[in-house]
Amino acid sequence: QKEVEQNSGPLSVPEGAIASLNCTYSDRGSQSFFWYRQYSGKSPELIMFIYSNGDKEDGRFTAQLNKASQYVSLLIRDSQPSDSATYLCAGNTGRRALTFGSGTRLQVQP
């Protein structure tokens, strides 16, 4: 079992809809979680991080963390075609280095 798991997708949503991206992790000692966006051929770009249970909102993005269920999610409201990318979930699974999932590819249809 991988330490951080994501559905590879693609997840397809229409423009203007809410995109929901999910991630589970196996190490209960994980403290903090990060969402990166990666366009094809580019390096990952940090868009959100969350340390505490609950929701954290930043613009159109909301990160949700449920440590009891070992579950992290990212909601993107009012999805735009420019949001089409691969979204990587990562956690500090007991060490400073990040452990990444394989990413979920999001396609926003105009």
Added chain:
Amino acid sequence: DTGVSQNPRHKITKRGQNVTFRCDPISEHNRLYWYRQTLGQGPEFLTYFQNEAQLEKSRLLSDRFSAERPKGSFSTLEIQRTEQGDSAMYLCAPDRESTDTQYFGPGTRLTVL
């Protein structure tokens, strides 16, 4: 723009050759990480530095790999006797201590023929 530069951006080499990559953060960051990413996968941790000290190395970092951060600012990653399996994007990520977050440079894409 994360303020991190990596050079070269692309490197094509023949199997068995040595290659060296460089990472330059614009401002000083105490911690700096190296990751490797292959197609369809998330980045995988290779090693990290706290100032000049290399504090952790992944089991992915075979003895053909060596990394340095001589003055606690820029860092280099060398691969000796490259193999086709080394083909990947090599990413460095300085760490912003105020938020304990890592920001990736643009990466060096290595192709081993």
